[in-house]
Amino acid sequence: MRASAVRSVFLTRAARPAEASKRVLVLGGDSIGMNIAERFAIDGFPVLLLGYPAGTQVRDRITLAPDTVLDELQGFTGAFDAILTNSAGRSVERVGFVVAAQPEARVPKFEDYQLPSSRGIVSLSQLEDMLQSGDESLTRRGEWLHVAFLFGLSGESEPAVFSRVLSAIEHLGQGEKVQSYVFTRNLKVAADGLERRYRDCRESGAIFFKFDDAGPVFTSNSGGTLMVFREPLLGLEMELMPDLLVVDERLNPPASLKPLLETTPLAYLSAPFLQPESIRFSGVQTPKAGMFAVGPSRGVFDPAVIEDDVEAVVTALKESVAGVPDVTLPGSPVVDAAKCVMCLTCLRLCPHGAITFAKTAEVDPATCVRCGICAVECPMTAISLAPPAGDPDMISAIRQGLAATSGQGKIVAFLCSRSAAQALKSVPLRDVENLIPIVVRCAGTIAVPHVLEAFQQGAAGVIAAGCFQGNCASGYGTILAEERIALVRELLSDAGIDRDLVRFVPMAGNTPGVLGGAVRELEDRINKDIVKG
Amino acid sequence: METDAVILGGGIAGLQSAYRLSKLGMRSVIVEKAPFLGGHTARFACKATDRCRLCGACALEDVLRKTRSADSVKPFVRTAVQRVDDENGRFALTLLRKPPRIIPEKCGQCGECEKVCPVDGALARSPLNNELYIDEDKCLFFKDASCRACMEVCPDAAVNLEEEPDTLELNASAMIVATGFKPFDPELKPRFGYGLVPGVVSALEMDAMLRSDTWFPGEGDAEARSAAFIQCVGSRDPKIGRNYCSRVCCGYAVRMARLMKHRFPSLRPTMFYMDIQNFERAFDKSLEEAAEEVRLIRSIPAEVRKGEDGRPELIYHGPGDERVIESFDLVILSIGITPASPEISTDLGVTKDGFCGTDGENVTTRKRGVFVAGTVQAPRSIEETIAHAVAAAGKAASYVKEMKNGGSL
Numbered sequence: 046m047r048a049s050a051v052r053s054v055f056l057t058r059a060a061r062p063a064e065a066s067k068r069v070l071v072l073g074g075d076s077i078g079m080n081i082a083e084r085f086a087i088d089g090f091p092v093l094l095l096g097y098p099a100g101t102q103v104r105d106r107i108t109l110a111p112d113t114v115l116d117e118l119q120g121f122t123g124a125f126d127a128i129l130t131n132s133a134g135r136s137v138e139r140v141g142f143v144v145a146a147q148p149e150a151r152v153p154k155f156e157d158y159q160l161p162s163s164r165g166i167v168s169l170s171q172l173e174d175m176l177q178s179g180d181e182s183l184t185r186r187g188e189w190l191h192v193a194f195l196f197g198l199s200g201e202s203e204p205a206v207f208s209r210v211l212s213a214i215e216h217l218g219q220g221e222k223v224q225s226y227v228f229t230r231n232l233k234v235a236a237d238g239l240e241r242r243y244r245d246c247r248e249s250g251a252i253f254f255k256f257d258d259a260g261p262v263f264t265s266n267s268g269g270t271l272m273v274f275r276e277p278l279l280g281l282e283m284e285l286m287p288d289l290l291v292v293d294e295r296l297n298p299p300a301s302l303k304p305l306l307e308t309t310p311l312a313y314l315s316a317p318f319l320q321p322e323s324i325r326f327s328g329v330q331t332p333k334a335g336m337f338a339v340g341p342s343r344g345v346f347d348p349a350v351i352e353d354d355v356e357a358v359v360t361a362l363k364e365s366v367a368g369v370p371d372v373t374l375p376g377s378p379v380v381d382a383a384k385c386v387m388c389l390t391c392l393r394l395c396p397h398g399a400i401t402f403a404k405t406a407e408v409d410p411a412t413c414v415r416c417g418i419c420a421v422e423c424p425m426t427a428i429s430l431a432p433p434a435g436d437p438d439m440i441s442a443i444r445q446g447l448a449a450t451s452g453q454g455k456i457v458a459f460l461c462s463r464s465a466a467q468a469l470k471s472v473p474l475r476d477v478e479n480l481i482p483i484v485v486r487c488a489g490t491i492a493v494p495h496v497l498e499a500f501q502q503g504a505a506g507v508i509a510a511g512c513f514q515g516n517c518a519s520g521y522g523t524i525l526a527e528e529r530i531a532l533v534r535e536l537l538s539d540a541g542i543d544r545d546l547v548r549f550v551p552m553a554g555n556t557p558g559v560l561g562g563a564v565r566e567l568e569d570r571i572n573k574d575i576v577k578g
Numbered sequence: 579m580e581t582d583a584v585i586l587g588g589g590i591a592g593l594q595s596a597y598r599l600s601k602l603g604m605r606s607v608i609v610e611k612a613p614f615l616g617g618h619t620a621r622f623a624c625k626a627t628d629r630c631r632l633c634g635a636c637a638l639e640d641v642l643r644k645t646r647s648a649d650s651v652k653p654f655v656r657t658a659v660q661r662v663d664d665e666n667g668r669f670a671l672t673l674l675r676k677p678p679r680i681i682p683e684k685c686g687q688c689g690e691c692e693k694v695c696p697v698d699g700a701l702a703r704s705p706l707n708n709e710l711y712i713d714e715d716k717c718l719f720f721k722d723a724s725c726r727a728c729m730e731v732c733p734d735a736a737v738n739l740e741e742e743p744d745t746l747e748l749n750a751s752a753m754i755v756a757t758g759f760k761p762f763d764p765e766l767k768p769r770f771g772y773g774l775v776p777g778v779v780s781a782l783e784m785d786a787m788l789r790s791d792t793w794f795p796g797e798g799d800a801e802a803r804s805a806a807f808i809q810c811v812g813s814r815d816p817k818i819g820r821n822y823c824s825r826v827c828c829g830y831a832v833r834m835a836r837l838m839k840h841r842f843p844s845l846r847p848t849m850f851y852m853d854i855q856n857f858e859r860a861f862d863k864s865l866e867e868a869a870e871e872v873r874l875i876r877s878i879p880a881e882v883r884k885g886e887d888g889r890p891e892l893i894y895h896g897p898g899d900e901r902v903i904e905s906f907d908l909v910i911l912s913i914g915i916t917p918a919s920p921e922i923s924t925d926l927g928v929t930k931d932g933f934c935g936t937d938g939e940n941v942t943t944r945k946r947g948v949f950v951a952g953t954v955q956a957p958r959s960i961e962e963t964i965a966h967a968v969a970a971a972g973k974a975a976s977y978v979k980e981m982k983n984g985g986s987l
Contacts, residue, residue: 361971515630554639
């Protein structure tokens with residue numbers, strides 16, 4: 046990841062074009078990608094469409110790039126360079142947005158069940174093809190046809206797969222003389238209509254065996270595959286030699302996500318998908334501005350949710366064209382070219398992939414979310430992030446806060462704007478009388494000098510409060526904060542000061558009790574220290 | 579008053595719809611019955627243990643913050659829809675807006691009113707900011723004007739019982755119905771002992787206690803306390819017309835059990851279930867981790883009754899095909915998501931499962947210009963609700979644009 050990020054620095058054009066591109070690169074492969082491309086085209090976005098064979102019919106404003114793969118993606122929202130390869134060679138296409146909407150990779154679990162892929166044993170996809178083509182072995186009904194489905198017996202499965210199993214049973218059931226069996230552990234019915242369809246299948250004769258253990262033992266001979274198992278409800282030993290054994294599939298992310306993962310910040314958190322599994326990334330949003338992930342590329346396989354994703358990605362693009370300014374967003378960080386020594390620290394540490402280099406570090410304003418981590422991490426203090434209009438900078442805020450209050454026992458609290466600062470609003474005032482709140486955009490910007498400044502200006506204790514691990518919108522802001530507070534605690538210890546006078550408190554916007562509790566605990570500690578002398 | 583879209587319901591679906599409409603340059607009005615925004619989510623506890631457990635409850639604070647900063651969103655709390663007229667694809671609404679019964683600017687939060695109020699729950703505090711409010715459905719004054727105790731005792735003259743509601747006319751081009759769900763009433767399944775056996779609570783009640791930090795597993799003896807979660811109460815149960823899975827309760831119960839164990843490590847939680855539903859990616863690993871902290875038993879108890887020691891006693895079919903009777907200190911019922919049937923839903927269509935909307939359509943309804951968002955349409959997690967609300971906002975925005983360009987369709 047790092048190596049490739051560094052490589053693309055020197056390839057990336059730093060100068061941002063005056064006009065952001067409205068063109069969308071859609072990576073598709075099935076009806077979902079096509080649907081998205083069409084929706085964009087209707088809404089006036091030109092589309093470059095990958096993942097379909099030559100000759101595919103497309104409507105106006107869609108350019109089909111058949112048999113072409115994306116090799117690499119560079120640049121920023123509004124001005125991405127997509128490097129493409131096909132039989133004619135490499136080409137570079139300028140696009141404003143990228144949408145990953147490839148279908149999932151389906152991996153049959155033959156090996157999980159230690160089954161050979163042979164006659165009489167097929168994957169769910171293979172059965173679907175057979176049903177589609179009206180395969181003779183399924184339609185010829187001289188004798189009874191026994192079909193056994195394995196579902197989630199090895200590894201937990203997905204509702205999307207269960208839906209396909211039920212569809213296959215429904216389809217088979219249309220003929221006569223068919224007996225379907227499902228061997229399973231946990232049914233996955235948490236999607237639209239699945240419970241109802243499961244019960245309907247059962248009522249129309251399908252037999253479901255639910256195991257607590259690995260289930261049947263398979264032995265293959267010339268006649269087929271024999272399944273031996275203990276029927277879970279009655280405890281009877283049973284045998285079945287099905288005419289067809291259908292193996293379920295693991296749903297994996299699309300294989301073609303690799304070049305996108307290489308340009309996505311926080312990929313270490315999200316891989317093999319494009320979206321970290323975090324409350325901070327909802328819908329189709331990815332950590333890379335201008336790049337969107339639909340369905341399987343973000344770990345979602347439920348068709349109903351994918352339908353929402355399609356709508357969401359169209360909405361997201363319309364929003365960016367509508368360009369309603371975010372009034373809560375302060376100005377973009379400013380780089381002092383005279384101080385920047387091109388050490389690449391900011392590039393490596395920006396959790397949003399907003400930094401590029403030309404003659405000096407540059408911040409892409411449309412990508413940057415103003416977390417401020419670059420400004421704190423820059424060893425040359427070459428980057429500064431202006432506070433929101435009218436607010437003092439952090440050091441002045443600490444000084445003013447402490448100067449405005451007299452008396453002892455004051456606690457300076459650095460509060461992450463996304464969690465702790467929200468929680469503060471619900472803490473009863475009497476619990477935070479002694480608190481001087483300093484709101485920071487991300488806990489990752491709470492720096493050692495800030496904490497030391499608070500003590501120097503007379504604070505009796507310091508709280509740094511930010512999001513729980515796994516909940517930081519900047520990925521590792523919480524980890525940075527924890528590390529720095531640990532360092533301050535060591536420094537205090539070395540200086541003979543009680544290290545417990547400063548602490549990091551992980552919390553959420555809806556846990557005012559945690560903040561109130563942390564303040565009380567720290568006050569007790571301060572009082573104890575005073576008594577001790 | 580004119581607006582582009584009127585949104586019924588100020589829970590996470592309504593708020594998210596409003597926020598996304600604002601990003602599309604559209605104005606919206608949120609109509610919320612309760613005295614505060616946030617809906618059910620406002621009462622959910624954060625389920626983080628040593629790290630975030632992905633419950634999604636904090637997403638509310640996030641979307642509230644964003645909605646508040648958007649000038650084009652006008653939220654009306656304590657407001658109900660009195661009348662809706664559909665005028666050629668546009669909507670004319672009459673809203674009934676109640677005044678705040680406790681005026682926040684005057685209230686000094688002394689709590690004297692809480693001491694004198696004779697009705698449990700008539701005086702309550704907003705889970706969002708702890709402000710006092712009066713629940714008019716419970717307060718005696720609004721029943722028969724028989725009590726004014728809070729008003730008489732208030733030293734700040736902050737109680738405002740007598741002011742009449744006012745009405746407000748609102749015209750909107752589109753409507754988003756985001757009125758949420760109704761939790762299943764556990765008294766409809768008396769065999770689980772809710773309301774009959776002490777120590778049996780609903781998961782929502784447990785959640786509220788965890789949020790307000792008012793639950794303790796008991797005092798005294800060092801013996802570990804035990805808690806049983808019973809899944810699918812009011813879900814996957816065609817006999818009572820619930821032929822669907824509520825989708826969120828497996829994750830909800832496991833997260834809640836882990837939070838309780840995190841706060842009180844000697845607690846022994848057990849979960850009784852039919853089939854565990856996925857609630858995280860890479861679910862095999864998640865389930866393995868959960869099983870280290872929560873005893874998982876695939877069996878729904880036949881009965882919950884009061885044991886001889888006063889504790890709830892569960893009778894269930896054990897893994898070895900035997901009848902087991904086991905006592906717990908606490909039984910938590912994972913009640914399902916059921917349709918809330920908003921007043922205006924008659925024209926919108928009803929899904930097979932009884933929710934508001936059309937089968938096979940995610941956000942559109944039978945009525946032109948009316949869209950559904952969130953759990954009013956089907957059971958959904960918070961994360962899925964947010965995604966669904968974005969879809970509804972997108973469709974509603976297209977509709978508004980169409981109406982502006984071409985008038986009626």
